[in-house]
Amino acid sequence: MVDVSQHELVPEHTVLEEDILEDVLDEYDIDRTDLPKIKRTDKALPDEAEVGDVIKIVRNSRTTDQAVVYRLVVE
């Protein structure tokens, strides 16, 4: 099986620590359900990701060098 998370086009997905998550939610003044979603079955997710976790994605961007996106794991 191909591990897509190793593919060069798949950006880095990491599970966000709970205390860092608090800061992120505070910064944007939101609940975690207001974040964009990602399915648990998504092959790009790290193995330890569980439903309810928040994933930090750092991807290369055309307009900035690196763009950070947070996503909530669902279902």
Add this chain to the structure above:
Amino acid sequence: MSLQTPKELDEIQFGLMDPETYRDLSVTKVITADTYDDDGFPIDMGLMDTRLGVIDPGLECPTCGQHSGSCPGHFGHIELAAPVIHVGFTKLMRRLLRGTCRECSRLLLTEDEKAEFRDRLSEARRLGRDPQDVLKAAIRQARKKDRCPHCGEIQYDIEHEKPTTYYEVQQVLTSEYSQRIAGAMQGNEEEGIDRTTPDELAEKTDIELTRINEILSGSFRPRESQRKAIEKALDIDLTEEDTNKLMPSDIRDWFEAIPDGDIEVLGIDSERSRPEWMILTVLPVPPVTTRPSITLDNGQRSEDDLTHKLVDIIRINQRFMENREAGAPQLIIEDLWELLQYHVTTFMDNEISGTPPARHRSGRPLKTLSQRLKGKEGRFRGSLSGKRVNFSARTVISPDPTLSLNEVGVPDRVATEMTQTMLVTERNIEQAKQYVANGPNAHPGANYVRRPDGRRLKVTEKNCKALAGMSEEAELDEAQTIGPGWEVNRHLIDGDIVIFNRQPSLHRMSIMAHEVVVMPYKTFRLNTVVCPPYNADFDGDEMNMHALQNEEARAEARVLMRVQEQILSPRFGQNIIGAIQDHISGTYLLTKDNPRFNETQALDLLRATRIDELPEPSGIDDEDKPFWTGRDVFSELLPDDMNLEFTGTIGDDVIIEDGQLVEGTIAEDEVGEFGGEIVDAITKQYGNTRSRVFINELSTLAMRAIMHFGFSIGIDDETIPAEAEARIDETIDDAYDRVAELIEAYERGELESLPGRTIDETLEMKIMQTLSRARDNAGNIAEEHFTEDNPAVVMANSGARGSMLNLTQMAGCVGQQAVRGERINRGYEDRTLSHYEPNDLSAGAHGFVESSYTVGLGPREFFFHAMGGREGLVDTAVRTSKSGYLQRRLINALSELETQYDGTVRDTSDTIVQFEFGEDGTSPVQVAYDQDHDVDVEGIASKVLDEEFDSPEEREEFLSGKTVETNLSEHAASRRVASEEVTSDD
């Protein structure tokens, strides 16, 4: 006017309505289908009962006591003789019928399953997903059950015949069971099935022989277990489908018994929406105000479609009741029931598939409830999202190169109709009086005035002088003369700001603000450089103008929407406004070979610009007269300190040093509409205003230049010498020979296929290649005979219009015509036209046009050319409708996204879509459009500072960061202390 405060909405609940609520809401029961009596007065308990609201002026509503106009109307109701299905809920009803028990009405799910779906439902609600999906999944799960897990009853399939009929499908023993068994026992020799004797059958099925014989004779109906055994033994089907129609009353009973807890699993709120309410027993009658009748010229009344429909319903309802009371046969009752169902269905939706629409006497389908709401002209899209507005005008557009790109020419007859509100003060009273004195018909006049007490007076030819205080009567009647505190609705005058728009409004540059220039005649006039953002031309295009009605709107339009603020497009961060067409040819001619002009000529070129003094001459010619070069004339338009260097349209280096065009030709890539380098640089470095001035002057200079040189095109410009034509014929004959060789090789089977292609495809490709090379060669030969100063060549090279391909098609050879990217292969069997042999693979037989447009096409060539052209037309037609719909969907999907102050993009429920707008949080028009074109921020900053500060000290002080708090009150320091004692003055 009522002074009621509008109600504030916290939330909207959607649900089903209890029939009892309908009755409570109703002001009267409606029992007669008649509307008016012989005197023309509404009949009591009829469809036009005055208690349902009044529409005739002068009458008082018996329900609310208000008059027509303020009476909102009141609902009535019809008691239906028999329950009827509501068409809007047929899908949900089907689901519920399939998911609940036919006997005990409970949901066909075990307690565990119910708990699971309850969890999924709350999960879906929490994550904002569609609870409908959970309902569907639950029903799917429930349908799998053959027996009810609660009462054990066998469940049958429910079939739904659209729109409103439901059947229960049962498998029962066919009446022909004995014949079928006998037939199967005969066996079939062809398929190798042996005969079965009754003895054998008895043995196989474990049924006594006597029973078998009784079954075979038809005197005993086999029980279910016996039937299955026989079916298994003989491999036959002894059942037939028995459909049992479910009447609305049956369904109502069924739904009534569904427990509250069971429907909550499906996401239905039992408190607000009991499923049995989907079957109507009471029909609400909409107020008269929703279905007003109109009186025709001849005094006859014409009723609204809804009223017609309600009349039908009441008639059938009455007939149904009469027949039932008279004890009519079941068949007739059922027919009437179906008819009642039909009328109630079409009352709500008259465009149900599978049902003939109810029609008016004239044959026009009735417009019932759903038709009022649906679609483009419906209540939502037609009346709520879109409305007609006052202070707007629409007319044909035409060009006017003397206008600034910020301006729009407004016909005087439009200007006298559109008005701007002017508050009269002591300082502008003289002007105001002059407007009013001019009256409503002379141009800078006024149409209305408004007194300080709020009364509006129309300015007429008769009273205008008096209102302005310029006649004798006026002195007698002081109060009727305008003064401070009045408002004057004066005509549009030069310099007013208006909004201008051309549909389709696909991007924000489709709606821009312009300054008015009042002009004679009937068209809107605009500068040709604003055609690209509007995508306008002058072949009959019309545009809309909106006069703004308050100071806020005018200020916003001026600051944000004026054309000069839209020079840079947010789509790609470069200018969308710039020189077009002849402007480009003009600058090209002016700068290409750097021609010389004498003083008069140079001044003429610059006459429509701000420059009224020529710079130092570029040189002295042989006759001792000073001359100015084209590039030096062009440089007069550039900012003095501008520096720029890039590779230009025709491949030469364009160099601008200190505002002088040192080298290079000015054409499309330099000043054109989509990303003209110089326009872009000026806009970004010197601002929108400087850019506007530049574009305006550029276009006028270009027009002067092209008029100086003269620019025209004729058929001789695309004609080549006979010798060249002969050479072209030769190359084409050559290509024909090579195509013939290819075909021969193919027929001999010697053609080798290209990798991944069949032989046929290979042949096609090679022929296409050969022919396209022939066309190119013909084009090259033709090109040799065009000089650089050929007008068509000038246009193609400068990028003004057309391409070299267009030119070679006119002079050399039109080339291969294609449909769907292939040579033309359609028409008759094995050939394109009956002029050719079947299976002729030659160039001519498949749409190769060897003639040029100047020479003219042969009949067959012409036909092939029309085929190719048709495809292009169809393509554009399909593409515009497809992309229009795509656009609509995209707009609807994205319209509520908003960039917040923290830089995130969120939707209305505050869900984040982007964590930083565009990932970098910048506007495309404020940044460089690519890495090679950095915006010189330092340079701009130092230039601004240079202009601002005279001495280096001042500049240093500013930069050192000592900010003076300018917007604070003088008393700021004392105000900060809250507890300080207030020292009173008095």
